[in-house]
Amino acid sequence: MAAERLAVNKTYKLYLNGGFPRSESGRSYEITGPDGFLANAVRASRKDVRDAVTAARAASSKWAGLTAYNRGQILYRVAEMMEARSAELVDEVSRAEGIEEAGRQVDEAIDSWVWYAGWTDKIAQVMGSLNPVAGPYFNLTAPEPIGVAGIIAPGESSLAGVVARLAPALCAGNAVVVLASESHPLPAIALSECFATADVPPGVVNVLTGHRDELAPVLAAHLDVDALDVTGVGEEKLGEIEEAAAGNVKRVIRAGPGRSPYEVTAFMEMKTVWHPKGA
Amino acid sequence: MPRWDYAPAPEATDIVTVKDTYGLFIGGEEVEPLSGDYFKTINPATEEVLAAIPEAGLEDIEAAVAAARKAAGTWAAIAPADRAKYLFRIARAMQERQRELAVLETMNGGKPIKESRDIDVPLAAAHFFYYAGWADKLEFAFPGRNAEPLGVCAQVIPWNFPLLMLAWKIAPALATGNTVVLKPAETTPLTALLFAQICHQAGLPAGVVNIVTGAGETGAALVNHPGVDKVAFTGSTEVGKQIQRSLAGSGKHLSLELGGKAANIVFADAPLDQAVEGIVNGIFFNQGHVCCAGSRLLLQESIATRVVSKLKRRLSTLRLGDPLDKNTDIGAINSRAQLDKIKELVGVGVDEGAELYQAPCELPEHGFWFPPTVFTGVSQSHRIAQEEIFGPVLSVLTFRTEDEAVEKANNTPYGLSAGVWTDKGSRILWMADRLKAGVVWANTFNRFDPASPFGGFKESGFGREGGRHGLEPYVRLT
Numbered sequence: 218m219a220a221e222r223l224a225v226n227k228t229y230k231l232y233l234n235g236g237f238p239r240s241e242s243g244r245s246y247e248i249t250g251p252d253g254f255l256a257n258a259v260r261a262s263r264k265d266v267r268d269a270v271t272a273a274r275a276a277s278s279k280w281a282g283l284t285a286y287n288r289g290q291i292l293y294r295v296a297e298m299m300e301a302r303s304a305e306l307v308d309e310v311s312r313a314e315g316i317e318e319a320g321r322q323v324d325e326a327i328d329s330w331v332w333y334a335g336w337t338d339k340i341a342q343v344m345g346s347l348n349p350v351a352g353p354y355f356n357l358t359a360p361e362p363i364g365v366a367g368i369i370a371p372g373e374s375s376l377a378g379v380v381a382r383l384a385p386a387l388c389a390g391n392a393v394v395v396l397a398s399e400s401h402p403l404p405a406i407a408l409s410e411c412f413a414t415a416d417v418p419p420g421v422v423n424v425l426t427g428h429r430d431e432l433a434p435v436l437a438a439h440l441d442v443d444a445l446d447v448t449g450v451g452e453e454k455l456g457e458i459e460e461a462a463a464g465n466v467k468r469v470i471r472a473g474p475g476r477s478p479y480e481v482t483a484f485m486e487m488k489t490v491w492h493p494k495g496a
Numbered sequence: 497m498p499r500w501d502y503a504p505a506p507e508a509t510d511i512v513t514v515k516d517t518y519g520l521f522i523g524g525e526e527v528e529p530l531s532g533d534y535f536k537t538i539n540p541a542t543e544e545v546l547a548a549i550p551e552a553g554l555e556d557i558e559a560a561v562a563a564a565r566k567a568a569g570t571w572a573a574i575a576p577a578d579r580a581k582y583l584f585r586i587a588r589a590m591q592e593r594q595r596e597l598a599v600l601e602t603m604n605g606g607k608p609i610k611e612s613r614d615i616d617v618p619l620a621a622a623h624f625f626y627y628a629g630w631a632d633k634l635e636f637a638f639p640g641r642n643a644e645p646l647g648v649c650a651q652v653i654p655w656n657f658p659l660l661m662l663a664w665k666i667a668p669a670l671a672t673g674n675t676v677v678l679k680p681a682e683t684t685p686l687t688a689l690l691f692a693q694i695c696h697q698a699g700l701p702a703g704v705v706n707i708v709t710g711a712g713e714t715g716a717a718l719v720n721h722p723g724v725d726k727v728a729f730t731g732s733t734e735v736g737k738q739i740q741r742s743l744a745g746s747g748k749h750l751s752l753e754l755g756g757k758a759a760n761i762v763f764a765d766a767p768l769d770q771a772v773e774g775i776v777n778g779i780f781f782n783q784g785h786v787c788c789a790g791s792r793l794l795l796q797e798s799i800a801t802r803v804v805s806k807l808k809r810r811l812s813t814l815r816l817g818d819p820l821d822k823n824t825d826i827g828a829i830n831s832r833a834q835l836d837k838i839k840e841l842v843g844v845g846v847d848e849g850a851e852l853y854q855a856p857c858e859l860p861e862h863g864f865w866f867p868p869t870v871f872t873g874v875s876q877s878h879r880i881a882q883e884e885i886f887g888p889v890l891s892v893l894t895f896r897t898e899d900e901a902v903e904k905a906n907n908t909p910y911g912l913s914a915g916v917w918t919d920k921g922s923r924i925l926w927m928a929d930r931l932k933a934g935v936v937w938a939n940t941f942n943r944f945d946p947a948s949p950f951g952g953f954k955e956s957g958f959g960r961e962g963g964r965h966g967l968e969p970y971v972r973l974t
Contacts, residue, residue, distance in 0.1 A: 343639075348963055350945035351622065358949045358965060361929075443954070456745025463740035465909070466733070466752065466955045477640060479973055487960050489949050490928045492938040 229256050229402070231265060231426065232409030234272035235419020240265050246427070248403060251315030258402050261427035266394070266435045269423035273365045273392035274441050276420030281362040281390040285338035291416050292334035292387060298411035299327045306407055310376050313401040326380040326408075332476055333384040340388070344482050353494045360485035362390030363468060364443040367436040369429070369458070371449040375401035376408060382446050382472060387422065389484035394442070395424045396433060398449070402426035430454075437461035444468040444484060502815065505822040507609045512599045514686065517548040520556055520709065521692035523563035524702025530555040535711075537685055540606040541819050541828035541863040549685050552708040554717055557677075560706040561723040564648040564675040567703030572645045572673040574701075576632035583628030583670060585698040590621035590663075593694065597687055601659055602819045604686040606828030606864070607782050609820050619944055620663035623962075626946035627667035630967060634672065637964050643971035645673035646749055647725035652715045654731045655681035655830050656785040656886075661730055662688050664961045666705060667946075672970040674726065675704045679718055682711040683831045716742070724748060728969065730787070732884075733910070733955050751959025751969035753787065753951055755884040756912030758933065759905035760790030760941060761895075764799045766917035770939070772806045775890070778915060778941040780814065780868050784888040785830055787956075788913035790941050792874075792881060793892045794901055800894045804872055811855035811868050818860070826888060829864040838866050838887035845871050845880040850891070876907055884910070898923065902930045911953030915941045934960070 229248075230237040239245075242262035248255045280288070299306060303323050311319035345359040366386045371378035375398050386393050397405035409424045425432060433454070437445055438461040445467045450458050462469050470483045517534065519526035531553030536545045550556070571579070590597065594617045601612040634643045649669045653661035658680055669676050680688035688707050695705045708714060712735075719727045719739055726749040729739050733754040743750055760778045762771045778790025795803050819827035829835040846852055850871040859865040866887055874881050874891040881891050895901040905914055914933040916924055924938045934952045937943060944950065949963040959969040 346949075346964055348945070348947040348949070350943075350948050352943070352945070354940070354943060354945075356945070356948050358960075358963060363953075459744035460741045463737050463744065466737060466740060466754065466957060468958050473973060477973075479638075479641065486934065486953050487949050487951070487965050488928075488934060488936065488953075489963075490936045490938060491940055491943050491948070492924065493940050 227256070229258050229406045229426070231259050231261055232406065232412065232422065232424040233265070233269050234423065235413065237409070240427070241268070248400070250312045252312070255312060256403060258426045261425040261432060263431065263435045265425055266432055267439070269394040269425055270365060270439050270441050272420035272423055273394050276418055277362070277364050277392035279418055280392055280421045285341070288388070288390060289334045289337035292330055292337065292384070294415040295411055295417065296327050296330035296334065298415045299323070299330065299408070302407070302411065303327070306376060306404065309404040309407045313375050313403055314373070322374065322377040326377045329377070329380050329384045329476065333388040333481070336388050336478060336481055340478055340481050343478055348489070355492045355494055356489065358487050358489045360389070360482055361488055363484055363486050364391060365441060366391045366393045366444040366446065366484055367439070367442045368393055368395045368446040369433050369436070369449040370395055370397055370405065372398050372400060376404040378449070379405050379408065382448055383422070385480035386446065386484045389481045391444070391484055392421045393423065394436060395422065396429065396436060397424055397426045399427070399429045433458055434461050438464055440465045442467065444470055446470045448472040502823045506818060507599055507820045507822060509599055509603065509820065511596050512603065514546050514600070518550065518685070518689050518709070520550050520552055520560070521689065521705070521707040522556070522560045523566070523706070524696065526692070529553065530559065535682065537604060537683065539603050540683070540830055541860070543862050546604060546686065549709045552710045552714045556708055557714070557717045557721055560677045560708050561648060561721050563703035563706050564677050565723055567701055568645070568647050568675045571675050571701060571704050576634070579671065579673065580628045580631035582698060582700055583624050583631060583667065586694060586700070587621050587624035587628060589694045589697050590617065590624065594618065594621065597659060597690060599820070600690060601687050602827070605655060605658055605684045606819050606830055608824040608827040610822055610824070611782060616657055616660045619946070620660045623660070623663040623946040624667045627671040631671040634967070634971070637967050638971070638973055641973040643672060643967070644974055646970060646972055647674060648723060649674045649676045649726045649728060649970065650718045650721065650724040651676055651678040651728045652719060652731065653678065653680055655684040656782060656787070658684040659687040659691065662691060665728055668961070668966045669728070669970050670704065672967055674970055677706045677708060677718060679708050679710065679715050682709070685709045719743070726750070726970065728959070729753070736957060749969065752957035753959070753961060754955060754957040756787045756789065756910045756952065756956050757792060757882065757884055757908045758788055758790050758913040758915065759792045759794050760915035761794040761901050761905060761917065761927070762796060762799070762803060763918035763920070763923065764796045765919045766939070767919065768799065768803060768806060771917040772803065772810050774915065774917060774939070774941045775807060776810055776814070779890045780826060780888050781942050783827055783829055783866070785834070785886055786942065788935060788942065790915050791885060791890060793890055794904055795892060795894050797894045797896050800892070804870070804892060807870060808853055811870065814855060814857070814868055816857045816859070816865065816867065826868060829866050829887065832864055834886065835864040835866060838885055838889065841880060841883060841885045842869060842889055845878065845891070848878045848880070850874045850878055850880060876904060882908065898927065902927065906932045909955040912956035913937065
């Protein structure tokens with residue numbers, strides 16, 4: 218009788234500029250779940266953060282320049298890819314967090330993509346305005362992407378937590394650099410594999426794993442990052458991170474209650490355009 | 497060109513009563529400062545002392561924040577329709593006292609009376625009128641969410657549009673149910689103190705609006721006071737960054753409206769005479785003391801020589817002098833410190849090799865003055881193409897293609913405003929999409945309206961003032 222087949226384990230790497238490299242530093246750190254060893258995750262370096270920002274900046278104008286309809290379809294495809302891999306994602310979340318209701322977290326994450334995918338071509342209608350100024354001028358205000366956003370993902374809720382911040386940022390048309398949960402980074406990397414197969418252009422999403430204390434200050438201080446989501450930053454580190462963000466007047470963003478278009482506009486700039494009216 | 501002279505047409509100042517000494521406005525009363533300190537405020541056009549103004553200290557800030565806190569609960573709880581009525585009353589009182597406000601603004605700040613009379617004061621009143629109407633309609637401004645007030649707002653404003661910036665700050669804050677402690681700039685406190693009287697006349701409940709005067713230290717004490725829930729600041733990017741740093745980790749809400757170095761871009765097909773008017777308005781309006789001033793002129797190469805020569809001719813017709821004269825185009829520089837800064841950067845421009853042109857005009861003997869100035873032959877690396885001068889100084893650069901214009905326009909850490917002049921509609925929209933600026937003026941410049949959101953990209957700050965969007969920095973959505 219043949220021996221039981223030996224499983225092929227996955228190597229978890231970074232998601233950077235559309236590829237899955239290891240850290241330029243060659244470092245890793247051990248990830249454990251309630252049942253012990255899970256994997257050696259990449260311990261990204263400060264240089265990896267800078268490379269990820271470079272990739273995001275290079276990708277940002279293309280992503281922002283797609284039609285809203287096109288961006289919506291790509292985000293919807295992320296949901297499709299996740300649905301197809303939902304068994305794997307449930308497994309990832311439950312191994313990482315040791316929870317029974319991993320299925321609910323995966324469902325919530327998938328539904329978030331569907332919800333925000335539908336907002337891409339509505340956000341300007343609902344959140345923009347035609348302004349009745351007191352003079353012969355056409356005047357409108359419309360939201361547009363900020364550019365490059367850094368997201369420090371929540372430590373817990375390893376999949377739905379990161380999706381709750383990532384989906385509005387991408388819906389807004391930004392390119393992003395995500396620092397995944399330090400202790401549960403593997404579901405975020407599994408999520409990256411969905412981006413890679415969903416026609417999300419390379420560099421639009423970059424996911425780094427590693428030590429928060431080492432990476433978050435670099436991301437917060439980086440002068441080519443326009444906005445920083447600090448939802449995942451603990452109370453004790455918030456002062457340091459927000460202070461670093463002030464160097465280039467970053468927009469500092471925190472999650473509001475639940476899904477809403479306000480989560481999207483938090484990642485956007487309002488632009489007002491004037492033009493005279495006349496024959 | 498014939499030279500036309502204008503007879504003097506000074507606005508009378510007898511409508512204004514300036515007291516020798518002012519108090520702080522705290523809890524609905526004019527009170528002497530606990531600090532016991534005063535400073536002099538002057539007329540920058542004459543250097544004549546106008547009044548002694550309190551320099552609020554820590555104890556005064558404590559008292560003002562406490563008064564705002566005490567009023568916050570009731571103000572948030574009154575019927576929204578009544579909040580609206582108070583704001584309408586304030587708007588009306590400002591209209592009733594418009595002449596007084598305009599003269600005082602010009603005396604204390606040095607801006608031409610025709611600007612304070614036709615722009616600053618009417619827009620300030622309109623701002624209150626606009627936000628008054630929002631006070632009882634907030635459920636329609638934020639569909640799907642409840643908009644709740646943040647509490648006590650610390651607001652620090654600059655000297656370039658003293659009353660208008662006060663209106664931009666106070667009107668949306670009050671409409672959304674917040675109370676405020678506002679600090680006007682140290683060189684221009686008088687219209688804010690007159691506004692305190694207007695609040696009194698309007699019967700505004702005590703403590704809803706508090707006004708503390710002083711310089712940078714007073715401002716720092718106010719924004720860092722632990723009893724403050726929200727900080728709104730308009731001023732330099734340097735101070736804005738300091739405030740953002742000092743608030744880090746505090747949980748206070750923040751909105752910033754900071755500096756700018758706007759590009760005003762003129763294409764060859766633009767109506768050039770109109771464009772020249774727009775260029776002049778863009779940089780010489782309010783002596784260039786405007787954060788969104790069109791301080792970098794980008795001319796398409798083929799028309800550069802023609803536009804510069806038209807511009808120089810137009811500059812020679814600008815009338816510089818007594819700000820109270822109704823014919824004056826260019827008033828006084830707001831302070832000696834600002835004049836020194838302008839002179840320093842203009843010196844740097846000359847040293848770096850740009851070509852200086854200054855309109856031939858006589859500068860009055862007393863007061864702070866600087867002639868309208870244009871630099872040609874400026875390159876992007878010059879400090880006068882990078883740094884905000886905040887004075888009547890224009891730097892001229894050239895470009896050939898749309899792409900180059902966008903590249904140069906966006907090549908600054910700022911992103912407050914931009915101008916585009918062209919007859920081609922599709923090019924306007926193409927440019928407007930690509931310019932990294934919160935406000936884009938196409939075939940016009942320096943237009944403002946209470947219904948029109950204003951604010952910056954990048955290091956020009958965040959948050960919008962004006963329009964429905966201007967409510968958002970003052971509410972918590974639940």
